[in-house]
Structure formats: structure tokens, C-alpha cells
Amino acid sequence: MEFMENVFVLPFLDIADSPVFFLEVIISGLLSGVMYSLVALGFVLIFKASGVFNFAQGAMVLFAALTLVGLMEQGVPVVIAILLTALLMVVLAILIEHMMLRHLVNQEGIILFMATIGLNFILEGVGQIAWGSDVKKLDIGIPDQSFEYAGMLFNTLDLSAALIAAIMVTTLALFFQYTGTGRALRAVADDHQAALSVGIPLKSIWIIVWSVAGLVALVAGILWGTKVGVQFSLVLIALKALPVLILGGFTSVPGAIIGGLIIGVGEKVVEVYWGPAFGGAIEGWFAYMLALAFLMFRPQGLFGEKIIERV
Amino acid sequence: MKIRNLLLTAAGMAVCAVGIMESKIAAAEQFFPMLVYRTGPYAPNGIPVANGFRDYYTMINARDGGINGVKVSFEECETKYNTKLGVECYEKLKGKGATLFNPYSTGITYQLIPKARVDKIPILSMGYGRTAAADGRVFQWTFNFPTTYWSQASTFVKYVATQEGGLDKLNGVHIAHIYHNSAYGKEANPTLDALSEKYGYKLTKIAVDHPGQEQKAAWLQVRRKRPDWIFMSGWGVMNQVAIKEAVSTGFPMDHFVGNWWSGSEADTVPAGDGAFGYKSAALHGTGTDWPVIQDIIKHVYGGDMALAAENKVGEVLYNRAVLNGMFGIEAVRTAQGKYGNKQMTGEQVRWGLENLDISNAKLKALGMEGFTQPFKVSCKDHETGGPVAFQQWTGKGWQFVSDWITPITEVVRPMVEEAAAAYAKENKITPVNCG
Secondary structure (H helix, E strand, O other): OHHHHHHHHHHHHHHHOOOHHHHHHHHHHHHHHHHHHHHHHHHHHHHHHHHHOOOOOOHHHHHHHHHHHHHHHHHOOOOHHHHHHHHHHHHHHHHHHHEEEEEOOOOOOHHHHHHHHHHHHHHHHHHHHHOOOHHHHHHOOOOOOOOOOEEEEEEEEHHHHHHHHHHHHHHHHHHHHHHHHHHHHHHHHHHHHHHOOOOOHHHHHHHHHHHHHHHHHHHHHHHHHHHHHOOOHHHHHHHHHHHHHHOOOOOHHHHHHHHHHHHHHHHHHHHHHHHHHHHOOOOHHHHHHHHHHHHHOOOOOOOOOOOOOOO | OOHHHHHHHHHHHHHHHHHHHHHHHHEEEEEEEEEEEEOOHHHHHHHHHHHHHHHHHHHHHHHHHHHHEEEEEEEEEEOOOOHHHHHHHHHHHOOOOOOEEOOEEEHHHHHHHHHHHHHHOOOEEEOOOOHHHHHHOOOOOOEEOOOHHHHHHHHHHHHHHHHHHHHHHHHEEEEEEEEEEOHHHHOOOHHHHHHHHOOOOOOEEEEEEOOOOHHHHHHHHHHHHHHOOEEOOOOOOHHHHHHHHHHHHOOOOOHHHEEEOOOOOHHHOOOHHHHHHOEEEOOOOOOOOOOHHHHHHHHHHOHHHHHHHOOOOOOOHHHHHHHHHHHHHHHHHHHHEEEHHOOOOOHHHHHHOOOOOOOOHHHHOOEEEEEEEEEEOOOEOOOOOEEEEEEEEOOEEEEEEEOOOOHHHHHHHHHHHHHHHHHHHHHHOOOOOOO
């Protein structure tokens, strides 16, 4: 009886009792969702262009953040360190294309997926060998202060992340929709051979998309690194992106954002109001449950492309 | 072809000879297996721990020539703080002459406890693992001295009482326990519940999912419920994020107290200056101003302070491993007092652990006077209810801000015995008679 009350009565009374706090929970969820979306974006970009689920996206975030903070520790100024890290991510994309992807053209998606698992281990290992396993503080000047407004608490880092994510998504959406390269990327994602037959340079396209995914990883690494410190556990933020991808669809840039926001708000509201009834710490579980529930009705996700195949 | 066969035979004989030599060397050495995690999400915590053990064992050989002439040997096995890998490491190393395991993970400890009595290799889970193992009548092969999670939680409550004006002033005080949602994180809950009933403070329990990078929901609850004090049972990234979130939320840092696994230097890094004033429980001193640490710097690092600092010498978790390493070495030395100055077996080391007497005089002789508190293990009490101190982050290091506080044993010990009795019943163990 007490459990039923905790699930069906008390949470609603709590919400009614303090609507301002409820609004704060929602805004907090939206801001957390943006952070998930940043990681999910990297997955979407590569999946869109090569049809492969990049298992190494989390490791790319770690690698980029470790390199950036490592360079800064060597005394390299922030702006130059960011530019050098971005350049390194482009070089990494070229290496991945040369050493991995070009040998796997037209292979099954699962083969490419397995290759990215190998890449994940390489990036994790190389990053730690080069820069160590210590927790490092990352401060590139993004303000990180809290302030109260209308009875709610806000953090400038969270707000900055939301702004950066909004700019990034808009840019990427425009790039994919309205540029020749963007159309070529989508063509490659649909069919490698068909894209090649109409003269799309597959290798260049792959380098471009892995570079862009690397840059997205750098931005995610900067924001997450500023938030939690640069350390190995940045790899695990990929786990937060998975339900976002399932929900938003693997091929949609706006889907990654909307999915992130839904997951962010959903898990925060559920944890704060319904968590105590289940012993707490249910947000991670809830995110996957929500994503699975969506899968039952829209297997391609909210914004994913519907796959129609001749059988 | 003949030459090839000859070469192969020679190579084979050489391999056999080396094997025989190694086994002879092993026979004369006291082998300490090391379950370490130098990689993975918990590496920032695992590296100083692994270095502490390695350096203490190395120093014992270099300074003392081993334990009463018996050289110390050790081998690391990487667990990534993963229970499954930890059990694999145990199976791999137990056959190499292991006579004592320090699992360094509550999850791994839970898995190894049933194996210990079968394999006759004792487990020392110093300040972690299963609290009920403090009852030596049921857990003959497991030791968790000098103190446990439950005792620690009770010292936290006593510490809060000292700050609030006495135990009688706890009535109405609101304490929140933010914990890692795992067997480890939940360990303190029963004690905090029992003491809440006894002293009348309000207790709010807030779980954080592994690994703890995202804690907004937990801190929204803190913001809403506004506890007076927070006690944290975290590990790894969870600690760092929690301290940062506490700063963001504006929670007073001197009322935010971590357990002894939530109080290392690494935990304060992301919050930077904001971590100033954060507190944690402590089992031992930090820094390098201890004779034992100076001996390590001299004998292991040749006096190279920079190299020592690079290896985390003097940090909280490093010093904890040195303390833990000392307990193992002294257990062997105690056993040698009975069985002779030779390599000890698992059963003999178990006897050494059960008869370990870390007196003040012994601590002084070991270069650890004031580093930790004296205690004496017994057949019945594998914990000893050792005292706990509280330390505060000054921005550069940790500083003790309390005396050594003794646990509330009249509450904790009956709970331990009840839990041990339940374990004994469930696992059909007949408790030994300790006389």
C-alpha cells in the first residue's frame, strides 16, 4: 500500500506542492540532455556516413580531452592547444581511413563495428600511455559558476554547453542538408558502391566525416572534461548516449538533440520524484526502458530513416 | 636436422632448468599476490594503491633483507576493479604460493570470502569488504581490521555530534547519505539507520548510479531536502563529481564528509579551489613526513623526491597501501614467531593475522608512530573496532581536524554478530569456539 502511495500519489503531490522546483528539475534535465546529445552526435555522424556504429566514440572523447589537457600542461596556450588537438583529430581520421576503413569497403556493418572495437582499445591505450591515468582539471575559461534566478539554481557551464550544442547542431544540420559534401555523405551512407559509381570519392568522404566526428568528440571532451575532470571514465559517457540514439534515431542530427532532451528530462523527473519508491538510482535504468518503449512503436527511432528493403 | 634437434633439446633443457631454479627461488620467498587496477575508470585510485604495496614490499627487501631473512616476492594481476577479472586473478595467483590476498574491492572480497576457507588462504580486506566478517567465529579466514564501514559510519555520527554540541543534540539534525549504488556504497546504511533510531536524527539516503558522472538528480534532492550534513560513500569519478556538484549547489563544504574511500587527492582535482574545506574519514596519516615513507624514498627511489612524487608517494591512497602492506608483512612475522623464520603457509599466515598485535611500540619500531592507532586482533574480533579520524582538504593537502574517534561498538558489534550469524546459517557454517 505504501509503495502504491509512493508511486501514484506522493510524486504528484510533491510536484503540485513545489511547481518552481519541478520546473528546475525539468530545466536541469534539459541541460543534462544537451550533454548526452553532444556525445550522441558523434555516433550519428559516423553512422550517417558509413552505416557503422562507432564503438570508439567514447574513446575518441577521452583521447581528445587527454590530448588537450596534456598539451595545456606542457604550457601550450589554450587556443593553440585546441587547434593542435583538432588537427590531431583530423590526422587520426586520415589514419583510420588509411589503416582501417579503406580495407573494409563494402563489408558488412558488423565487420566495421568490430573494427571500431579494436580502435576503441587502441585509443584508450595510446591516450593513457601518452598522457597518463591521473585525474586532470580542465579549465579553458568557460565560466563555471552557479546563480539563482526565480528561485531556481543555474550553472553557467551547463548553459554554455547548451549554447555550444545548439550552434553545433544547427551548423551540422545545415551542412548535411544544404551542401554538396553533406549530400555526398548521405549517399555514401545509403550505399558505398552506388556512391562510388556516381563519382563520389568515398575515401575523402570518410576522412571528412571521421574528422567532423573527431571535432565533435573534442567539444564533448572539453565540456565533459570541464564538468567531471579529464579521466578514463569519460569513455563511459558513451553509455549515456546509447538510449539517446535509440530514441532519436541513429541517422538524425536533430534526433540526437531531441532524444537527449527527452532522456535528460525523463530521467531527472523520474529519479527525483519516483526514485525513492524504488530505492533510488533508477535514472540509468529508466533511460534504457524509455528508449526500449519507443523502439516498440518506432524501431527506427523518433527521427531515424525508415528502412524499406525488398525481401 | 640433427643440429636443429640438438638446439631444440638444449633450449628445452634450459627452460626446464630455469623453471627449477625459479621454483627453488619461490620456495625461499614469501609470495604476496597483488590484485591491482592500473587501468580502467578507477585507475586514478588504483595506481597509488598498487605503488604503495609494491614499494613497501620492495623496501622490506632492500632495508631488512626480507622478513626475518625470508625475501618478499610479489606479482601484480590487473583487475580493472572488475569483480569477474578479480576472481580470475585470484585463481591465477593462488597456485603460485599465495598465502594472503588483499582484494582491494568490496565486490571481489564478497566473491573470495567463500573461497578463502576452501583454499585456506586468508583475506585481509582492510577497511572495506563485508563488515560482518569482523566476527572471526564465523569468518575465520577473513579479516577487516583495523575498522569497518559500520564502525566508520558510527564515528561519523559521533563527529557530527561533536560539531553540534553532543550526541543529545543530534535529535532533529538532518543527515543525508549519498552512496554509490553498489554493495560497497550500501554498507553504511544499516548503521546509519540504527543510529538514527537511537539518536533521533533525520536520515535521507540518496543513491548514485555507477560510475557517478551524472549526479544532477541526486543534488537536486539535496537542494530540495537541505540536509545539515552529508556523508558520502563514493569511489572514483563519483567522488570528484559529487564534490563539484556540492560546490555548484552551494552546500557548505565543511559539512560534507566522505568516507575513507572518498578522501584522496584525486577527488578534489576537478573542483579545484571549490573543494577547500571538504572533509573525509581517515585511517592513517598522509604526506611523506613519516619515517616509514622516508625509508621508502631512500631505499626504493634512492632519495629522488621528484620520482617519488611521480609515483604518488605520500598521497592518501599510497599511504593506505603502505599501511596495508605492513599488516601483511607483520602477520607473516607474527606467524614466524610461532612456526620459525621460514616461508609461511596460508594457514600459518591466518594464525599470524589472528594474533597480530600492533602496539604503539611496534608502530614506533616500524616508523609509523602516530601514523595510525594501535590494535590487537583476536579469534572473535577480526575488526578490533579501531578509531577513525577526520581530515579536511586545505587546498594543498589533507589535515586532521579531529581526534581519533572510537566507534559506537555497543551498537555496531551486536549488528555485526547478528549479520554473521545469519551468514553462518545461510552457508551452513558452524562458528568456532573462541573460548
